Each structure stands twice: as structure tokens, then as C-alpha cells.
Amino acid sequence: MSAQPAAVPAPRYRHGLVIGKFYPPHAGHLSLIRQALACCERVTVEVLASSAESVSGELRADWLRVCLPSARVVTGVDDEPVDYASPTAWQAHTAVMLSLLDPADGPVDAVATSDSYGAELASRLGASWLQVDPGRQALPVSGRRIRSDPARYWWALPAPVRAWFVRRVAVVGAESTGTTTLARALSDHYRLPQVPEFGRQWSRQRPGGLDAAWASVEFDLVARVQAQWEDEAAALTARPLLITDTDVLATSLWHERYMGSRSASVEALAASRRPDLYLLTGDEIPFVQDGLRDGEHIRHDMQESFRRTLAAGPVPWVELQGSHEERMAEAIALIDELAAEPRPMSPPLSEAHVGASTMSDGLRVGAEREKTAAGPHDDVLTDALEEC
Template sequence: MSAGTPERTPTPGQPRRASVPEFGHGMVVGKFYPPHAGHHALIAAAAARCATVTVVVAPSRRESIPLDLRLDWLREVHADTPWVRFVGRYDDHPVDYADPAIWDAHCVVFREAVGPGPVDAVFSSEAYGAELAHRFDAVPVAVDPDRRTVPVSGTAVRADPAGSWRFLSPPVRAWFVRRVVVVGAESTGTTTMAAALAAHYGTSWVPEYGRELTAHKLARLRERSPGASVFDVRWDSDDFRAVVREQQAAEDAAARSSGPLLICDTDARATAVWEERYLGSASPQVRAAARRPALYLLTDDRGVPFDDDGLRDGEHLRSWMTERFRAELAGSGVPVVELTGSHTARLARAVEACDALLAAGWSLADPIATPHTN
């Protein structure tokens, strides 16, 4: 299983409606669990041939991805076709294509979602599309039923999101991505480790914004006092809130284009430790911003020489900070792997932990069983 950044996701392109659309109102129905490139191609096909399209997103409540998220993802990807609307309804009815009463129950859900008025065409990649069209007195339009144009299915994505990564749009990738956060005291190799892991997996990593802010504050200070050093830089609570805000914004942006692993050099929980160091305590806002990544990697200070690069001022506090990180992470509810020894040994241990994370896969509830789940 690869964690690398894959080839660019197939997209539906910029579909244009025919000057005289073939159909007035088209309908697409599915679970979109999760939305993938095959779904987008299906919707684009309907958009190109219809004056208006209603996409009914109809999962059961047992599924793991919230309905509202699926709607948001689909609307983002298809924002260039405003004549396509997305409507969500939960559909917890059992599935039995041979039972007319169950068909009736599903169609009540779909009809309520679509609203009054005729449906002229039903677009589907599933075998049930013809029967669904019949029940709406509409023309059935099959789109890539053999999955030859876009070889993916919801079942395949749920079974192995990493293996289907190239078929996922940026917002869906961001939801699935496993975030690995590297933390540690000054000059213990967090940045080196984050970059090395990203290179190993061919994926993205998010640099530490606090370091960028330190450099900016020092540069501003030197405009007034050329001889100033990092020991003259002052911090306040607003600075640490800004660090959390900017760090999380960068992380969220990177998650949309990352491979299945996203490597992060620090996070809000680590920022709380830094705020405690400089101000004596961490603010409630910084603590409240803490997220739950998939894995923490803690770089031990032992055996790592202190490299004074002009932006560091805590050589005497490294052991204390390592202990503070250790205590902070112990209460996070997130697995923690400590990295010790040489860089080679640390990287090998980090890769082992990340490989195990990927091998564990993703746990998604099965949908209500169907012969062909989409």
C-alpha cells in the first residue's frame, strides 16, 4: 500500500449543456459513500444532456460519513454546473430489487427529494437504473456500467482508500487522510524527521508556522534594534492563537492534495506546551483547538546535539520540554511513538509506525447490503 501523492485525480472537466438539451429534468440517485471520480463522471454526463439535474444523495444512517459532508463535497466539485442541484435524504429501507413494496418505499424517498414535476431521464451506472427510470416514467440512461472509463466503485474505495486515492477529490482526500504529527523540544530533529518521512512516502508535510513567526518577529525587532537576538523576542497569548490558526489552515490546505499520509511538524497540542514555556500556562483557546491526529511521533532530546541556528533559545530546557510533551501526549488518546537513537534509527522506527497505520486501513460501516453498492 503506497502513501505517496498519486497522479492527479480524474475530474469531470467543464461540462457544457447542449444549446438545446436532450432532456428537461434528469435525476441521479446514489449513496456516494464516498463520492469518487465515477460519480462525478456520471453527474457530468447528466449535466451535459439535461436542462436541470437533481442528484439525490440517499445513504442509510448506519454509514460512517455524514450526509451533510457528502453534499458539501459534491457541491464543491460540481460548482461549475449550477443547473445541477444536490438533495440529501436518509433512506434506511432494506434493499431487495425483487420486492415491489420495497421499491415503492425507496421511490417515496426519492420522489420527496426530487419534488413535484416530471423526471425525464434517470442517469445511472447501476443495473437497477432501468427499473428506477421505469418507476419515474423516465428514459433510462446508462453511463459506464462496466466501469471501464473510470474503474472505481464505492466498495473499492471503502475497502482500500489509499489504493483508490487518485479517484478521490480534494475534500474527500482531506477527510480520509491520516495525519501524523512530529513533536519535540528545540533542535531534536522534528523538522528533519517530517521532511524525511514526507520524502520516504512521496507525500506532503506541513512546516512549523511558529518558526516562521519567530523569524518574522526577530526581523521586525532588528529593524529597530539591529543587535537584537532571539532572546529579545517577546510573545503573548495572541501570538500562540495565531500560530494555531495558521498551522491548522496550512494543514487543512495540504490535506486536500496530500497522499494518504500527511506529515505535520507540530500542532495545537504542542503549541500549548510552547505557550506554557513562554507565558507560564496555556490559554483555554489554544487547548480547545487541539485535534486528534492518527499518530504522534515524539523526538527525544537525548543524544541530539543542540544546533543554535539563531532562532533557538531553549537548550537548557530541552529535557524539561521533552517530559512536558511526553505528559501532554499521554493524555491525548492518540498513539505515541518515541523516536530515539541516531537519525537512521529514528526514521526506521517512524516508518515502521506509519506503515502499521496504513496497514490498519480505514474502518467504515458497511452500507445496507446490495448486489451492487455505489
């Protein structure tokens, strides 16, 4: 007789609550929510964003929904001052939390946190307190540390959050200006995943080949797939950097070249996903026919169109000329400078407006104990303020 699988124990609680800024979501947050899901029939995750923060609460909630679809993730604005010693502040924060709950889920009977404020919050909600990984011993990471150095804590970031932090460099240019050669070489230099040009692949496989007239809808397809390839690579890259061979803005210029005008839909997509730097490959080198190119006679006009468009836009750009080695050297210097600065995030409300002096004596003692256990480089006081 084959062995029977062990019965899965029933959840101990009906409705669990996890709160935080999730600024940004990281492995510690996901572990905390998974622990709550394991012992609660349903779990509400509340993203308590403030107007001082530069990443919207809804985007953070979307990231969590992708990572943990079985949790109910909601978001609200909480600009109340963080003061653990103030009953008024506690009441204000609790009111925001209660307003985000769905009455159909029933009252909260479990609150899951890592930090010591969970005891007070659970008491105010008439719930049990589930403390998970106190002092962050298992997963020594916090949103504050990630904001200051995302590359160091890259291991702790879920894929959609990684994609947001990635610094993106788009290599663009007219036909036969060395864009693909440079993009590939730079990706190899930084050991990054390749992001090829989908438009080139589509040119090979499109019905009718190069002789058939182009349709506007084809450029919508090219733009969407190019954006998808870029985002997939950004989620997989081993560091917060990505080099792309062309981008959606370039697709808009090719639409104008073939259709006589810009595409509103492609332009809108391009405006929603601007890179951090454009590298424009110069057109001073000879034209080389590869069997797909058909614009030698207008190559310099196309290059001028790129220059005008980039000059009118908000993204920094540099035109690279000279030999491949000279282009590489200049590009690497520019990218190294860009990659040295993490994507900026404004400080959360707690860091911007609250000092440790606002903490109650009881919470201070608990947090200092956690800080000692976690090590001299951890600032649990700040982390606790941030997550409440």
C-alpha cells in the same frame, strides 16, 4: 472572417436526478453527475446515507459540492432495506428521494445511473432513464473497491476525499529535539510533500520579532495556517500518507508555554483533526541554538508537557530516541505498519444486511450481464445494491 464557435446545444431535460451513497465519492460518480449536468437544466444529487455508515452523509455531500458546485447536492438518511423485488421497499426508498427534492425545481424528468436499477427508478418517477457507462467500462471503480484498497484507486479519488483517507503522522517535540530533521527525512523517504512548521516562519516575520510579547491571537493564526497547510498537502499527496512537522496540538502547548494557559480555540481545533500517530522526538540530544530558539532552560519541562499531553490523549504515540538513523528506522517501521491498513469505514447498509438473493430476476440478469462484460474481478451485484 473568423470562424464562429459552434452553438452549445440546449439541455434536453429540465430536472435530472442522481442518487447514490457516494461512500465515498469517486471519479465514476463525478463523471455520472457531469453527464447529467450536460443534458439537464438543473441536477439534484441525493446522498442517501444510512445510520450504519461511519462517514456522515453531510460530509459526503460537502465533498460533492466542492467538486461540482453547479449541482444541488442534498443528503438524507435512508435505512430502508434494499430489496429490488419488493414493491414496498421501492416505495419506501422513493419516498425518501421525493422528500429531498425542492418543489421549485419542478418534477424530475431524467434519472442518471450506471446500474440497471435506473430503469425501474425512472419508471416510478415518470422520467427518462439516462444510463452512463454501463458496467463501468470507462471508469472501472466502485465505492466498495475503494474502501477495501484506497491506495490502489487513489487516481479515482477527488482531492477532498483523498485528504480524508490520508493517514497522518505528526512529528512533535520540544525545541532542538530533531523534529524538523526527522519530519523532512521521513517525507523524503516516502516521497511525500513537505509540511513545514508555520510557527517557525511566523517567528521570523512577526512584528517586533522574538523580543515582542506574544499575543493569544497569534497562536490562533499559527494553528489555522498549520491546519491549512496540512490539508492542502493531504489533498495533493500521491499516496494515502502524510508526515507533518508539528501540528495544532503542539501549537496549543506552545500557547501554554508563552501565555501561561491553554487556548480554548486552539484546543478545539486540535480535537477536531487528530492525526493517526504521534512521533515524539526525544530530548536526550544536545541543544543547538539556531537564532530563533529561546527555551533551552525549559526544554526538558516542555518535553515532559508533551509526554503528559500525548499520554492523556486518544492518539497512539511513541517517543523516539538515539541517533538519527535509529530514529528513522523505528519511525519507518511504525509508519509502514500504519500505512498498511486503510482508514476504516464501516460497511454500507446494503453490504451489512442484504444478500444477492433479494434481487429480482430481471435485475439479476442485467447485473450478471454487466458483471460478465466488466470482467471477473468486478462485483456489479454488490455495487448495484450499494448505490441504490
